[in-house]
Amino acid sequence: MTMGQQAHAEHLENDLLLASGDGDQFLTFILAGEEYGIDILRVEEIRGWSKTTPIPNAPSYLKGVINLRGTIVPIVDLRERFHLEHLDYGPTTVVIVVRVQTERQGRVMGIVVDAVSDVYKFKSIECQAPPEMGSNVDARFVQGLATVDDKMVILLDIDRLLNMEALTEILSSNA
Amino acid sequence: MTEGAYAHSNSQRHCGGVNGVNIDINQFVQSFLEESFEGLEIMESQLLGLKDDADTETINTIFRAIHSIKGGAGTFGFREVAEFAHGVETLLDQMRAHKRSVNPELVKLLLEANDCIRDLLIASRDGVSLNAQHIDRVRESIDELLQGPASADKAAPAPVAPAAVATAVAVSNAAEAAPEPEAEASPAPGAVTGFRIHFVPEHGILRTGNDPLRIFNALADLGELSAHCELDQLVPLDALEPEECLLSWQLVLKTEAPEAKVRELFEWVEDECELVIEALAAVPSADTVDALAEPAASAEERLDAPEDTGVADVHPDTVSDDGPTQDEIPAPKPADTRATPVAETAETAADTPTAPEHVASSAKRPPADTPKPDLGQARSTERRGGGESGSIRVNTDKIDALINLVGELVITQSMLSQIGEKMQNQENDACLEKLFEGLTQLERNTRELQENVMSIRMLPISFAFNRFPRMVHDLSAQLGKQVELRLSGEQTELDKTVMEKIGDPLVHLVRNAVDHGIEPPEARSQAGKSPVGVVHLNAYHKGGNIMIEISDDGWGLNRDKILKKAVEKGVVAADQHLSDEQIFDLVFAPGFSTADQVSDVSGRGVGMDVVRRNIKSLGGSVEVRTAPGKGSTFSIRLPLTLAILDGQLLQVGGETYIVPLVSIVESLQVRANLVKSVAEHNLMYRLRDEYIPILFLNELLGVPGTRAKLHEALLVVVETEGQKAALVVDDLLGQQQVVIKALETNYRRVEGLSGATILGDGSVALILDVAGLIVLGRQHSERHHQQKDAATAHTEAA
Numbered sequence: 001m002t003m004g005q006q007a008h009a010e011h012l013e014n015d016l017l018l019a020s021g022d023g024d025q026f027l028t029f030i031l032a033g034e035e036y037g038i039d040i041l042r043v044e045e046i047r048g049w050s051k052t053t054p055i056p057n058a059p060s061y062l063k064g065v066i067n068l069r070g071t072i073v074p075i076v077d078l079r080e081r082f083h084l085e086h087l088d089y090g091p092t093t094v095v096i097v098v099r100v101q102t103e104r105q106g107r108v109m110g111i112v113v114d115a116v117s118d119v120y121k122f123k124s125i126e127c128q129a130p131p132e133m134g135s136n137v138d139a140r141f142v143q144g145l146a147t148v149d150d151k152m153v154i155l156l157d158i159d160r161l162l163n164m165e166a167l168t169e170i171l172s173s174n175a
Numbered sequence: 176m177t178e179g180a181y182a183h184s185n186s187q188r189h190c191g192g193v194n195g196v197n198i199d200i201n202q203f204v205q206s207f208l209e210e211s212f213e214g215l216e217i218m219e220s221q222l223l224g225l226k227d228d229a230d231t232e233t234i235n236t237i238f239r240a241i242h243s244i245k246g247g248a249g250t251f252g253f254r255e256v257a258e259f260a261h262g263v264e265t266l267l268d269q270m271r272a273h274k275r276s277v278n279p280e281l282v283k284l285l286l287e288a289n290d291c292i293r294d295l296l297i298a299s300r301d302g303v304s305l306n307a308q309h310i311d312r313v314r315e316s317i318d319e320l321l322q323g324p325a326s327a328d329k330a331a332p333a334p335v336a337p338a339a340v341a342t343a344v345a346v347s348n349a350a351e352a353a354p355e356p357e358a359e360a361s362p363a364p365g366a367v368t369g370f371r372i373h374f375v376p377e378h379g380i381l382r383t384g385n386d387p388l389r390i391f392n393a394l395a396d397l398g399e400l401s402a403h404c405e406l407d408q409l410v411p412l413d414a415l416e417p418e419e420c421l422l423s424w425q426l427v428l429k430t431e432a433p434e435a436k437v438r439e440l441f442e443w444v445e446d447e448c449e450l451v452i453e454a455l456a457a458v459p460s461a462d463t464v465d466a467l468a469e470p471a472a473s474a475e476e477r478l479d480a481p482e483d484t485g486v487a488d489v490h491p492d493t494v495s496d497d498g499p500t501q502d503e504i505p506a507p508k509p510a511d512t513r514a515t516p517v518a519e520t521a522e523t524a525a526d527t528p529t530a531p532e533h534v535a536s537s538a539k540r541p542p543a544d545t546p547k548p549d550l551g552q553a554r555s556t557e558r559r560g561g562g563e564s565g566s567i568r569v570n571t572d573k574i575d576a577l578i579n580l581v582g583e584l585v586i587t588q589s590m591l592s593q594i595g596e597k598m599q600n601q602e603n604d605a606c607l608e609k610l611f612e613g614l615t616q617l618e619r620n621t622r623e624l625q626e627n628v629m630s631i632r633m634l635p636i637s638f639a640f641n642r643f644p645r646m647v648h649d650l651s652a653q654l655g656k657q658v659e660l661r662l663s664g665e666q667t668e669l670d671k672t673v674m675e676k677i678g679d680p681l682v683h684l685v686r687n688a689v690d691h692g693i694e695p696p697e698a699r700s701q702a703g704k705s706p707v708g709v710v711h712l713n714a715y716h717k718g719g720n721i722m723i724e725i726s727d728d729g730w731g732l733n734r735d736k737i738l739k740k741a742v743e744k745g746v747v748a749a750d751q752h753l754s755d756e757q758i759f760d761l762v763f764a765p766g767f768s769t770a771d772q773v774s775d776v777s778g779r780g781v782g783m784d785v786v787r788r789n790i791k792s793l794g795g796s797v798e799v800r801t802a803p804g805k806g807s808t809f810s811i812r813l814p815l816t817l818a819i820l821d822g823q824l825l826q827v828g829g830e831t832y833i834v835p836l837v838s839i840v841e842s843l844q845v846r847a848n849l850v851k852s853v854a855e856h857n858l859m860y861r862l863r864d865e866y867i868p869i870l871f872l873n874e875l876l877g878v879p880g881t882r883a884k885l886h887e888a889l890l891v892v893v894e895t896e897g898q899k900a901a902l903v904v905d906d907l908l909g910q911q912q913v914v915i916k917a918l919e920t921n922y923r924r925v926e927g928l929s930g931a932t933i934l935g936d937g938s939v940a941l942i943l944d945v946a947g948l949i950v951l952g953r954q955h956s957e958r959h960h961q962q963k964d965a966a967t968a969h970t971e972a973a
Contacts, residue, residue, distance in 0.1 A: 053830065053939040055918075055925055056876040065922065067933045074922040107921045 023123040026146075028153055029096065029113040032084045036113075037120065037146065037155045042098045044108060046116055049093040063112065068097065075110040076162060087114065100162045109162050120153065122146045127155060207247040208300055214240040215293050216641065222285055223644045225277055234277075237285075238267045244292065256295045258451065259310070262317040263288045283652075284320065286645070287313050368455050369398065369429035370437055375449040378419040385444045387424065393440045398430025427455070567671055569631050577627050584620045587613060629816060632672070636714045636723070637665035639674050643685055647710060650689045657696050657707040658689050664714035669721050670816040676793055677723070677813065680786040684725045684809050685710060687783075692727035692807060702804065704728070720795075721815055726808035732759050732801040759799050763787040793817065794835070820915055822932070822942065824908035825891065828878030831940045833913055833932060838945045840892040840899065842907060847886050856959050860890060860901045867892060869901045870952040872943075875927060880905070895945040900952065902943075915942065927951045 026037035052064030052075050061080035065072045075095060079087060087093075095110040127144035143157040218240040221233050245260035247253075263285065269275040291313045298305040372394075376387060394400050403425040410421065428437065434452060441450055591613045597606045640662050651658040669677075693699075693708030700706050713724045738758050742749045746764045753761075765784040790797045794814045801807035814820070814837075822833035849861040850869070858869040869890070873880025890901040913932035918925055929944035 051938070053931070053941060054878065055922070055941070056878075056927060057925070065918070065931060065939050067937055067939050070916075070933065072916050072918060072921060072931045072933075072939055109921060 023121040025119055025121050026153070026155060027096070027119055028117040029094070030115045030117050031078055031082070031113050032087075035117055035151060035153045037122075037153045038096070038098065038158050040119060042100070042158060044097040044099055047095050047097065047110075048091070049089045049095055049112065066110065068108070068110075071108060073097065073108050073110055075112060077112040079112070079114075081161070098158055098162070101159050102163055107162075111158075111162070120146070120148055122153075122155070204251050207251050208296060211244045211247060211296055212293070214244050215289055219286065219289050219645055220641070222282055222289065223648050225282055230277070231271070234267060234271050238264065238271055241267060241292075248296075253296065253299050255310075256292060256299065258453075259288070259292055259295060259314060261451070262314060262321065263292070265321060266317060281320075284313070284316055286649075288317060368431075369427065370434065370452050371455055372424075372426040372428060372437070373449070373451040374426060374441075375423040376420050376444065377447045378416075378421060380420050380444060380447045381418055383447060385447070387420070387422075387444075390440050390444070391424075391426070394426065394428055394437070397432045397436065398428055400429075401427045403427075429455075567632070567634070573627065573631055577624070577631075580620060580624045580627055584617075584624060587616045587620055591617065629819065630668070632670050632816065632818075633668035634671050634674055635666045636669050636674065636721070637662075639669075639678050639681060640665050640712055640714075642678075642682070643712060646682065646685065647689055650686065651693075654690060655695065656689065656693050658693055659707050659709050661709060661711045662713075663711070667714040667716060667721060668815075669714075669813070670818070672817050673721075673793055673813055673815075676789060677811070680789045680797075680811070681712075681723070681725070683783070683786050684811075685712070688725055688727040688729070688807075688809075692729035694729050698730075716815070717812075720812050723811040723813065724808055725811075726806060728806040731803045731805055731807050732762065732799065733803070734758055737761055759801060762799065763797070794820075794837070818915060819912055820932075820942065821910065822913045823891070823910050824934075824940070825902075825904040826906040826908055827872045827876060827904050828880045830876070830878050831908065831934065831938075832872070832876070833940050833942045834891060834893060834902070834945065835929075835942070836910060838893045838895050840894050842889060842891045845886050845888055845890055845903075850885065854960075856963075857956050858885075862892065862901075865899070867899045867901045868949075868952065869903060870948060871903050872948075873903070875948060875951045875955060893945045893948075895949070898946075898949055900945070900949050902948070913940075913942070 025040040027040045027043050028035050028037040030036075050066060052066050054064040055062060055074070061077045063075045063077050065074050067073075079085070089112070092115050094113055094116050096113060096116070097108060097110045100107045100109055127146045129144055141157055141161040143155040146153045146155060218237050221237045221240075225233050225237075241260055241264050245257050245264055248256035248260060266275065266281075266285070270277060270281075275281070291310045294305055295310065297303070374387070376385075380387070391400065391402060405423045405425060408421045408423070415421075430437070434454065437452060438445075441448070444450075591610070594606050594610050594613060598610075643662070644660055647658055647660040688710045693710065694702070694704075696706035699708065709728050711724070711726045713726070715722055734755060738747075738753070738761075741747045741758075741761045741764065746761060747753065763783050763786070787797055790811055790813070794817070795812050797809060797811045799807055799809050820833075821836040823836050823839055825832055825834060843862075845860075851859045851861060851866065853859055859866040860869050871880070871882060872878075885903065888903045888905060889907060891904055891907070892899060892901050915930045916932055917930055918928060927944055927947040927950075928941050929947070930942045931939050932942060934940050
C-alpha cells in the first residue's frame with residue numbers, strides 16, 4: 001500500500017469514528033467514474049493490488065486467489081464483472097476485502113475497484129429503490145440509490161453480487 | 176465417574192432439593208454421558224476377555240464400570256438406565272461373590288445388557304424414542320436369571336447380602352405376577368394399568384422418621400393396592416431390635432396414575448431402600464399381536480433395503496444380530512413368550528441350576544429380531560456420531576511439549592528483535608552472525624512447533640481397532656466359526672479425521688475376513704489346519720504413510736471363481752486377458768460379490784467398491800494379496816494426515832503448481848521419436864512398452880504455452896486409479912511438504928485441483944488433482960473434436 005493510500009485509509013477510519021447516530025454506513029468506491037456504496041460492516045479490510053494466482057477455467061472476472069494471512073481469498077474484478085472496459089492495475093488500484101453471506105456459509109472475497117472514495121451514512125428513507133432502467137449494473141445487484149451533494153451513489157447488494165452459485169451459473173451458461 | 180464423585184454429586188442434589196441451591200447440572204450430564212460410554216466400552220472389552228470365575232479382577236472391573244454408570248444415571252435422573260444397570264449390577268455382584276458361575280450365555284446376556292444401556296443413554300440424551308421391546312426382553316432375561324437359581328435354594332437360609340435378598344424376593348414376585356397379564360382384562364391394550372413395586376427398606380428406616388405404612392396408605396389412595404410382606408430377614412425374637420425394620424414388601428398397585436406419581440411417594444425414602452417399580456404389562460390382544468407382526472414385516476424389507484445405502488450395511492451392529500433370521504420366525508405372541516419361560520423355570524429350577532438360564536436365553540430369542548433393526552440403526556449412528564465429535568482428548572505430554580516450544584519461540588523472537596535494534600545502531604558486522612544463528616533457531620522452532628501441533632490430531636489406531644473384538648466375537652458365534660482376532664501395532668498414530676473415515680471400510684474388511692475368508696471349523700480340520708481361524712489386524716508406519724493390514728488364514732481368494740463371476744456380472748469381457756493381480760483386483764469392482772448365498776453378514780455386492788472409494792477419497796489405496804488355502808491379506812495405505820502433503824513443485828506457463836509426490840511415477844525428458852499422435856490432436860508417449868496419453872497442462876489450466884515446444888519440456892508421469900498420464904511441464908522446481916488449504920472455503924471446488932497452499936514467499940500455489948486432470952484432458956480433447964467436426968460441417972455446407 002502506498003503512502004497516499006495509507007493516508008486515505010486513515011482518513012476513512014477517522015470518518016468511521018465521527019460517524020454515529022441513525023442510519024447505515026456505507027463505504028463508497030469509484031468504478032469508471034460512478035460511485036458505488038457497500039455496507040461498511042461487511043468490509044474486512046482495504047488493501048493494494050497484489051499479484052494473484054489464476055484459477056483454471058474460472059470466469060474472466062475472477063482474477064485468481066491471494067493469500068490473506070493464511071486464508072485463500074478469491075479476487076473479483078468489478079469492472080469485468082459489470083462488463084466495463086478493462087483498466088490496467090496501477091498503484092491506486094484497490095482491493096476491498098468483504099465478507100459475503102450466502103445461505104450456507106460466510107465467504108471472504110476481494111473486489112478490485114478503481115479507488116476508494118468516502119464513508120457516508122444513509123437512512124433508509126433517503127434511499128430510492130433501484131429503477132428498472134438499464135445501467136452498467138444489473139438491477140438485481142442494486143440495493144438502492146442515494147444522493148450525496150447532488151452526486152448519485154449506487155448501493156450494491158454484495159451478497160447477491162458475489163453469490164458463488166450465481167457466479168457459477170453465469171459461467172456454465174457462458175460455456 | 177468414580178464412586179467418590181458420585182457420592183459427592185448425590186449429596187449436591189440433596190442440597191438442591193432441600194435448600195433450593197440451583198446448580199446447572201447440564202455440564203455434568205455431558206461428562207457423565209462421556210464417562211458412561213467409556214465405562215460401557217471397558218465393560219464390553221472386559222466381558223469379551225472374561226474366561227471363568229477365577230477372573231475376579233475382570234469381574235471387579237466390570238462391576239465398577241456398571242456401578243459408576245448406575246450411580247451417575249441415578250444422580251442425573253436417567254431413571255431407566257439406573258434401574259436397568261441395577262439388575263446388571265446385581266448379576267455381577269453374584270458373580271463377584273462366586274454365587275453365579277461364568278458361562279457363555281451369561282456373558283452374552285451381559286453384552287446385550289451393555290448394548291441396552293448404551294441405547295437407553297443415547298435415547299435419553301437425544302430425546303429419541305427407542306424400541307422398548309428389546310430392552311424389556313433383555314431386562315426380563317436378567318430378571319428371570321436372577322429368579323432362577325435362587326428358587327432352587329429357596330429352602331436354604333436367606334443370605335444377608337442385599338443383592339441375594341432382592342433375588343429371593345423377586346421369585347415370589349414372579350410367581351405372583353407372571354399369570355397376571357392373561358388374567359387381567361385391560362380396557363386399553365398397551366396402556367399401563369398399574370405397577371409392581373418391590374420395596375426393601377434399609378433396617379434403619381424407622382429411625383429417620385419414615386413409616387412404610389404411611390407410604391402404603393398414600394399408595395392405596397391412588398388405586399387398588401395389594402401388599403405381600405416378606406419375612407426372610409426376620410431374626411429370632413431375642414436378637415430383634417425393636418427400632419429396626421427387617422421387613423420388605425412386594426406391592427401390586429392397580430392404578431391409572433403415572434409412574435412419576437407413584438415414585439413421588441417414595442421420594443423421602445429412596446436413598447434408604449431398594450426400590451424397583453415396574454409397570455404391569457398390559458394384556459396382549461389381537462391388536463398388539465398385529466402390531467408386533469408389522470415391524471417384523473418391515474424389518475424384512477429393511478434387510479433388503481441396505482443394498483443402496485452404501486456403507487451403512489457394513490456396520491457391526493447390524494451384523495451382530497444373533498437371533499435367527501427374519502423369515503425363520505413367525506411373529507411372536509407376547510403372551511407365549513412371557514408365560515412359558517417362567518412356568519418352565521419353576522419346573523426345571525429344582526433339577527439343575529443352569530437350566531433356567533438356558534430356558535431364559537432360548538426363550539428370549541424369538542422376539543429378538545423384531546426390534547433389532549431400529550436399534551442397530553440407532554446404535555450405529557451413535558458410534559459413528561460419537562466418533563466424529565468435535566472434541567479430542569489430548570495426551571498432556573503433547574500439550575507440555577507445545578508449551579515448551581512456544582516458550583522457546585518467544586525467546587528466539589526477543590533475541591531477533593534485540594539484533595534488529597543493534598543493527599539499527601550500526602553494529603552490523605558483529606550482529607550478522609548472531610542474526611543467522613537466530614534465524615536457524617527460529618526455523619527449528621517453527622518446524623518442531625508444526626510437528627507438535629500436527630501430532631495433537633494424532634490418535635493411536637486402537638481407537639479404530641477397539642470395536643473389533645466384540646464384532647468378531649458376535650460374528651463368529653453367529654456364523655458358527657471359531658475365530659481368533661489378533662491385534663498388533665495398536666499404538667500406531669493416525670490423524671483423527673483419517674481415523675473417523677477409515678472405521679467403516681475396516682469393519683467391512685474384517686467382516687469379510689470372518690465371513691468369507693475363514694472356513695468353517697470342519698473344513699479347516701479337513702485341510703489340516705487348526706479349527707480356530709486367525710484374523711490379524713496390523714498397523715505400522717511406512718515412509719510417511721500408515722499401513723493397515725487385515726489378514727486371515729482362510730481359503731484365500733479363488734481366482735477362477737472371481738473371474739467366472741466377473742464375466743457373469745459383465746464386469747469384464749469373457750475373452751479379456753487378465754493377470755492374476757488384475758483378477759484379484761476385481762473384488763473391488765462395483766456390484767461384485769462371490770458369496771454363494773446372500774447372507775445376513777455380507778454378500779450383498781456392495782461394500783468392496785465402497786471400501787476402495789472411501790480409502791481413495793482419503794488419498795490412500797487398498798490392495799489384496801492372496802495364496803490359495805493359506806489366506807488373504809488386504810493392505811490399506813493411508814496418508815498420516817490430510818492436512819499436509821508431500822508435493823513436487825512444478826512450473827507451467829510462469830505459474831507454480833504442486834503435484835502430490837505419491838502420484839508421481841517418474842519424470843523424464845521428452846524424446847521426440849517416442850511421441851506418437853492419435854487422430855492428430857491426441858498425443859501419446861511411448862514409455863518402454865506402454866503408451867501413455869500426454870496432457871498439456873498449459874491447455875488444461877489456461878496458462879500461456881505452446882505445443883510446439885514439446886521437445887524442450889519435461890514429462891511428469893503420474894498414476895492414479897490404475898490410469899497413467901504424462902504431464903507436460905516447463906520445469907521441475909523442488910519437493911516440499913505443503914499445508915493443504917481448501918479452495919471451497921471462500922470459493923468453490925475446481926475440477927483438476929485438490930486445493931491450494933501458500934509457498935515460502937507468501938504466494939498461493941494450486942495443488943493439482945491427478946484424477947481430475949485426466950478427466951479434464953478427456954473433456955478437452957472431446958471438445959476439440961466437436962469443434963473440428965463443426966468446422967468440417969461448416970466447410971462442407973459452404
